[in-house]
Amino acid sequence: RRHPALRRELVPAALTEEPKADIKEVPQDPALEWLGAATDGEYMRERLQPHFPGLQLLQLKVERFTYKPGKSARFSYRIKLLDPVRGQKARHVMHGRMEPPAEIAALHKKMAKRRWSQPRFGPALLCFPDLGILLWGFPNDPKLQGLERVAQPEPLLALLRTLPELGFEPASCESSIVKYVPGKRLVMRHKLAGPGARATIYGKTYSHERGASIHAVMRHLWEHSQRDPETLTLPQPLAWVPESNTLLILGLP
Numbered sequence: 633r634r635h636p637a638l639r640r641e642l643v644p645a646a647l648t649e650e651p652k653a654d655i656k657e658v659p660q661d662p663a664l665e666w667l668g669a670a671t672d673g674e675y676m677r678e679r680l681q682p683h684f685p686g687l688q689l690l691q692l693k694v695e696r697f698t699y700k701p702g703k704s705a706r707f708s709y710r711i712k713l714l715d716p717v718r719g720q721k722a723r724h725v726m727h728g729r730m731e732p733p734a735e736i737a738a739l740h741k742k743m744a745k746r747r748w749s750q751p752r753f754g755p756a757l758l759c760f761p762d763l764g765i766l767l768w769g770f771p772n773d774p775k776l777q778g779l780e781r782v783a784q785p786e787p788l789l790a791l792l793r794t795l796p797e798l799g800f801e802p803a804s805c806e807s808s809i810v811k812y813v814p815g816k817r818l819v820m821r822h823k824l825a826g827p828g829a830r831a832t833i834y835g836k837t838y839s840h841e842r843g844a845s846i847h848a849v850m851r852h853l854w855e856h857s858q859r860d861p862e863t864l865t866l867p868q869p870l871a872w873v874p875e876s877n878t879l880l881i882l883g884l885p
Contacts, residue, residue, distance in 0.1 A: 658671050659699055659701070659705075661699075661701060661702060663701075663702040663703070663732055664702075664704075664705055664730055664731075664732070664764065666730070666762070666763045666764060666765075667705060667730065669763055670694075670705070670707065670730055670763055670765055671694050671697065671707065673691070673692045673693055673694055673709075674692070676692050676694075676709060677689050677691065677692035677711075679760065679763075680692065680709075680711070680726070680754070680758075683754055683755050683758060684713065684753060684754045686715070686717070687713050687714065687715055687716075687753060687754075688713060688714040688716055689711055689712075689713050690712040690713060690714055690721070691711070691712040692709050692710070692711050692712075693709070693710045693711075694707055694708075694709060695707070695708045695709070695710050696708040696727070696813060696814060703731070704729055704730060704731045704735075705729065705730045706727075706728070706729045706730075706814070706815075707727070707728065707729075707730075708725055708726065708727035708728075708812070708814050709725065709726045709727070709767075710723065710724075710725055711723065711724045711725070711726065711753075713753060722752075722753065724751070724752070724753045724754065724769070724770065725769075725770040725809065725812060726754070726758075726767045726768065726769050726770065727767065727768055727770070727773070727814035727815075728765055728766050728767035728768060729765070729766060730763065730764050730765050731764055731766075732764060733761070733764050736759070736761070736764045736765070736766055737761065739766055740757075740759040740761075740766050743757055743766065743774065744757065746774075748768075748772045749771060749772055749779075749780035749784075751769035751770060751771065751772065752784070753769070754769050755769055756768065756769050756772050757769070757772065768814075770783070770809075770812075771783035771784060773814055773815060773818075774815070775814070775815035775816070775839050776814075776815065776816075776817075776818060776837055776839055776876070776877070777876065778873075778875045778876030778877070778878075779818065779837060779876055781873065781875060781876050781878075782820070782835050782837060782873055782876050782878045782880070783807065783818065783820060783835070783837075784807070785804075785805035785806070785807050785822075786805075788805055788807070788822060788835075789802055789803075789804075789805050791873065792805075792824070792833075792880075795870055795871055795880075797868070797870050797871070797882075798824075798831065798833075798870060798882070799829070799831075800826045800827070800828075800829040800831075801826050801827070802824040802825065802826045802831075803825060803826045803827070804824070804825045804826075805822050805823070805824055806822070806823040807820055807821070807822050807823075808820065808821050809821075810834070815839060816839050817836065817837060817838055817839060818835075818836070818837040819834065819835070819836050819837075820834065820835045820837075821833075821834055821883075822834070822835065831882060831883070832882075832883035833870065833880055833881060833882050833883060834867075834880070834881045834883055835878050835879070835880050835881075836878065836879045836881070837876060837877055837878040837879075838877045838878075838879075839877070840877070841874075841877060843872065843877050843878070843879050844872050844874065846879060847869050847871075847872040847879050850866075850869040850879075850881075851869050853866055854866045854867070854868050854869060865884065867881045867882055867883060867884050868881065868882040869881050869882075870882050
């Protein structure tokens with residue numbers, strides 16, 4: 633199905649029609665003439681569906697929309713999907729940017745040279761040249777490198793099993809996104825279970841390296857609280873993972 637904004641006319645339809653979108657107002661920008669299509673959740677759901685073989689995309693919502701007139705737009709798609717064979721529903725996130733055709737082609741060429749982690753669902757990197765859109769599938773993020781080590785259950789379990797501070801060896805991990813601002817920060821919740829023990833940990837990933845100093849301060853405050861019974865109860869910082877700029881914190885009981 634062709635979106636109205638994709639009709640090649642002297643005046644692009646994106647500038648004259650109001651598409652059904654998840655944001656209140658879609659900017660009208662001749663440099664980004666397919667912005668109306670990119671912010672139409674139903675249209676993008678149909679465009680993405682062929683790239684998720686064996687799965688049914690039930691819903692797509694546009695989130696985290698930012699815009700620089702005449703230059704670029706950034707957004708993320710929160711996707712609800714269904715595995716019809718297993719009868720299981722799940723959530724997935726793709727995020728990306730829109731730029732004029734020449735710029736997005738150059739960015740795609742550059743990003744295609746990098747190694748990306750295979751997401752649980754769909755492609756790691758996807759370009760729609762006709763729309764001027766480049767998308768990344770979670771946990772891939774060009775600004776948050778190493779995310780796959782701390783955002784996916786299996787790699788995270790391998791890391792946690794090396795931390796004696798956790799107090800047990802987790803056998804399973806159920807992960808969910810608490811808050812995600814692509815390119816800037818990610819907060820995740822991980823519910824762990826092992827022989828006779830359960831715990832919840834939180835991971836906060838930064839786009840900068842100041843998280844190391846945040847971890848040091850939190851560690852100092854927590855150790856002080858262990859010596860002073862009158863101090864407020866604080867969550868225990870478990871580790872700082874420099875490869876992914878991620879702080880791991882043990883949730884309070």
